[in-house]
Amino acid sequence: MFSTKYARANSLGDALERMRAAEDGKFLGGGQTLLATMKQRLAAPSDVIDLTKIPDLHGILVNEHDVIIGAASTHAVVADHAGIAATIPALSALAANIGDPAVRTMGTLGGVLANNDPAADYPAAALALRATIHTSSASYPADDYFTGMFDTALDEDEVIVRVSFPIPLRAAYEKFRNPASRYAICGVMVAELSDGTVRVAVTGAGADGVFRVPEMEAALSGNFAPDAARSVAVDPGDILADMHGSSEYRAHLIPVLAARAVAKAGGA
Amino acid sequence: MTGESVSEVNLNVNGQRVSRDVEDRTLLVSLLRDDLGLTGTHIGCDTSQCGACVVHVDGEPVKACSVLATQVADTTVTTIEGLADGDGLHPMQAAFKAHQGLQCGFCTPGMIMMGIAIANRHGGAVSDATIRHELEGNICRCTGYHAIVAAIGDAARQMSQSAPLAAQ
Numbered sequence: 001m002f003s004t005k006y007a008r009a010n011s012l013g014d015a016l017e018r019m020r021a022a023e024d025g026k027f028l029g030g031g032q033t034l035l036a037t038m039k040q041r042l043a044a045p046s047d048v049i050d051l052t053k054i055p056d057l058h059g060i061l062v063n064e065h066d067v068i069i070g071a072a073s074t075h076a077v078v079a080d081h082a083g084i085a086a087t088i089p090a091l092s093a094l095a096a097n098i099g100d101p102a103v104r105t106m107g108t109l110g111g112v113l114a115n116n117d118p119a120a121d122y123p124a125a126a127l128a129l130r131a132t133i134h135t136s137s138a139s140y141p142a143d144d145y146f147t148g149m150f151d152t153a154l155d156e157d158e159v160i161v162r163v164s165f166p167i168p169l170r171a172a173y174e175k176f177r178n179p180a181s182r183y184a185i186c187g188v189m190v191a192e193l194s195d196g197t198v199r200v201a202v203t204g205a206g207a208d209g210v211f212r213v214p215e216m217e218a219a220l221s222g223n224f225a226p227d228a229a230r231s232v233a234v235d236p237g238d239i240l241a242d243m244h245g246s247s248e249y250r251a252h253l254i255p256v257l258a259a260r261a262v263a264k265a266g267g268a
Numbered sequence: 269m270t271g272e273s274v275s276e277v278n279l280n281v282n283g284q285r286v287s288r289d290v291e292d293r294t295l296l297v298s299l300l301r302d303d304l305g306l307t308g309t310h311i312g313c314d315t316s317q318c319g320a321c322v323v324h325v326d327g328e329p330v331k332a333c334s335v336l337a338t339q340v341a342d343t344t345v346t347t348i349e350g351l352a353d354g355d356g357l358h359p360m361q362a363a364f365k366a367h368q369g370l371q372c373g374f375c376t377p378g379m380i381m382m383g384i385a386i387a388n389r390h391g392g393a394v395s396d397a398t399i400r401h402e403l404e405g406n407i408c409r410c411t412g413y414h415a416i417v418a419a420i421g422d423a424a425r426q427m428s429q430s431a432p433l434a435a436q
Contacts, residue, residue, distance in 0.1 A: 005292055006293075008338075039314070099405065100402075102330050103316065
């Protein structure tokens, strides 16, 4: 790792001020991606500004319509939260299956969404559940937030403060894991929202990061059943290919995992 | 870049207060091994995959190769060296010995620290399936895991009967 200067921000204002003063600063969540990247010398920020001790970024609120999660909430905290388990169990289950227990101790919701790794799990939940990402300067509907692989609507000096997930009628997430790294080769979140809208979001497979499958959403809107999901073929044209799986393989996985997710969510 | 940024890091490590000035880029595992001489915490893959470096930070499992020492300043850290009470092994250590949950021993400190975290989190009735799921971030290249899973399950049952022996 190259030299860097660490600072623990004690407020949102403090974090933004430190970022503006830094030559080439990076915000730090749990560091479970950033530090690995820095160790490989693929990133060499002059400053890392730790956001995880900022009180405004903590806390989980569950009301009648939404689950609102502070951006510095770790995956372990989300996975263990009784209020989330009672309202969006798919989100609890998703958090409980990110990485491993030690990664879940450190990794944060805000960190995942800011990084927007194409194989990360939370982006699928945010997109399928029609979440809103609230930052230090704006609020983004998930549809406008994810703008490409490792790319988001965030500015360099913008901090995610909290994320609101509307409570769906039902939802489930299925991922097909790389057997070695345990990252998603493909992951599908299916949700039927409170207004009856069905949304399907795919992670791990998009050449531009997380994406929706409108044809499958249409098929499931009339018939929320595994067969309806399985009947939709996905064009491999925009699908990722790497040493772990071809575009055709991942495209094939999408309806398979979507069907499993629909079944898990109670569709029949 | 001019100069090396250095910070004072205060920790409680295995019940002892320690204070060190470290470069900001120092990883927790380096502080433990190089500065404090606690070489029981191993560096295996150095990429957050193998789990040989697992320690507890405020009671929760953390991969010490993937966290900065400064990030965990002012916390309580427990390493493998902090488990035994003199010659008396922690129940998790004793169970690994009884079940022969190790061969070469390289992964063992991380396995034991993760085993205790699993026991703390899931209690004495933890299933083998849960143990296997929770061990996803700990790699053993010798045993084939069966004896490790048996040891953790056994120790979890013992720990639940004699709480609060869990490492804190």
